[in-house]
Amino acid sequence: MPPRPKAFSRLVTELARLPGIGPKTANRLAFHLLSGPRNRSQALSDALRDSLENVKTCVVCHALSEGTECSICADADRERGLICVVEDAGDLYVIEDSGAYRGLYHVLGGAVSTVEGKGPDDLKIQELIRRVERENPVEVILALSHDAEGEVTTTCLVRALAPTGVTLRRLASGLAYGSRLEFADSVTLSRAMEGRREI
Amino acid sequence: MPPRPKAFSRLVTELARLPGIGPKTANRLAFHLLSGPRNRSQALSDALRDSLENVKTCVVCHALSEGTECSICADADRERGLICVVEDAGDLYVIEDSGAYRGLYHVLGGAVSTVEGKGPDDLKIQELIRRVERENPVEVILALSHDAEGEVTTTCLVRALAPTGVTLRRLASGLAYGSRLEFADSVTLSRAMEGRREI
Numbered sequence: 001m002p003p004r005p006k007a008f009s010r011l012v013t014e015l016a017r018l019p020g021i022g023p024k025t026a027n028r029l030a031f032h033l034l035s036g037p038r039n040r041s042q043a044l045s046d047a048l049r050d051s052l053e054n055v056k057t058c059v060v061c062h063a064l065s066e067g068t069e070c071s072i073c074a075d076a077d078r079e080r081g082l083i084c085v086v087e088d089a090g091d092l093y094v095i096e097d098s099g100a101y102r103g104l105y106h107v108l109g110g111a112v113s114t115v116e117g118k119g120p121d122d123l124k125i126q127e128l129i130r131r132v133e134r135e136n137p138v139e140v141i142l143a144l145s146h147d148a149e150g151e152v153t154t155t156c157l158v159r160a161l162a163p164t165g166v167t168l169r170r171l172a173s174g175l176a177y178g179s180r181l182e183f184a185d186s187v188t189l190s191r192a193m194e195g196r197r198e199i
Numbered sequence: 200m201p202p203r204p205k206a207f208s209r210l211v212t213e214l215a216r217l218p219g220i221g222p223k224t225a226n227r228l229a230f231h232l233l234s235g236p237r238n239r240s241q242a243l244s245d246a247l248r249d250s251l252e253n254v255k256t257c258v259v260c261h262a263l264s265e266g267t268e269c270s271i272c273a274d275a276d277r278e279r280g281l282i283c284v285v286e287d288a289g290d291l292y293v294i295e296d297s298g299a300y301r302g303l304y305h306v307l308g309g310a311v312s313t314v315e316g317k318g319p320d321d322l323k324i325q326e327l328i329r330r331v332e333r334e335n336p337v338e339v340i341l342a343l344s345h346d347a348e349g350e351v352t353t354t355c356l357v358r359a360l361a362p363t364g365v366t367l368r369r370l371a372s373g374l375a376y377g378s379r380l381e382f383a384d385s386v387t388l389s390r391a392m393e394g395r396r397e398i
Contacts, residue, residue, distance in 0.1 A: 003269065003270035003271055003274075003295070004263070004292060005250075005253070005254045005263050005264060005265045006265070007246070007249045007250040007252075007253045007254050007265070008250055008254050008263055010246045010249065010250070011243075011246040011247060011249075011250045013246075014239075014242050014243040014246040014247075015243065017239060017243070018228055018231060018232075018243075019227070019228070019231055020224065020227075020228075025219065027289060027292075028218070028219075028289065029217055029218070030250070031263075031287060031288055031289045032217060032218055033217075033247065033250070033251075034250055034251070034254050034263055035256075035263070035287060035288060035308070038251065040213075040216060041247075041251055042251060043213050044210075044213040044214065044216070044217075044247070045244070045247045045248050045251055047206070047209045047210040047212075047213040048210060048213075048232065048240070048243070048244045048247065049244050049248065050206045050209070050210075051204075051206040051207055051209070051210045051229070051232070051233055052232075052233070052237065052240055052241060052244055053206075054204070054206045055204045055206050055207050055233050064203070064204050064207055064230075064233055064234070065204060066204045066205070066206070070202065071202035072202055075202075088230060088234055089230055089233075089234055090226060090227060090230040093203060093226075096202070109234070182223075182226075182227065183223070
């Protein structure tokens, strides 16, 4: 066994658990963190610790939040009759960055996925139903990925929300089939938002 | 401005400073760290903090080390007459993993690079000269990259070490194991031809 310091090996192991980071990249990153300027690595370490201590999940929409309620849910200027359902908080920021939407959000926490072993019960669908019953919004917009997993999740949501009688819309074409929301550009997203259609 | 929690934005900024990690990937990683299971993210945070506290640089060879001297330098069973010069600690582990070498190492801390603005004075060359004078090894092996930067660095080292009179060798140039002749570039082929050996 090569005499790598134990703490270094543990760092490589933990880095390699990140999505899209293989063992070789994890190794390279760990070397960079420990061989490069230590103040930069310390800044990352501090940022990570600070985030884990201070970034929570909004009790209403389940987005990332600094308090119990996120700044969007707490913002009185948002259109409170609109709830946009997204897979994760990352998708929420993509939509926010496009500037095409001024309503509220609901973060599902993923999509139904046989690959990841995620079923409807692993998503915040019951929370969404209760929220729709409580808040009685004008419209719920499904802004899910336009791929197989997004379609299955859409079907689940349509069934689950049918009893509430709420108007359901989805993002319009403009997103190519098979593309994922997180890689969409703002123009495409704006057009998809404008052309949202009833399901 | 999208209402991202401040600690989250700081985490994205710090992640994006890592080599090969762009802003989109940094964003995705930060979401994963804060939206996924917190105990995994906490484990990474702990591993990083622990590494920064406990992984040092060996005073002799400049490899990563748990103490002032690394486990290779402290190992009495290594061949102490051989010093293998590598660009970084990552290259050291590649050689260790191959099991092909049982001598000591010297980590330069990179290669001479106009792109990265790294000159000979940014590398541990003076430390190597002093070490060769002090330890008087049988042989110094240059295990640098076989590319333009590695060649320039090799030239610098050959000049710098000439006054010590130590025997300098470099890794053989040639065809990689498993490579096919038809895909070999002409420089590699020329070198393999020059360095041909009796069977």
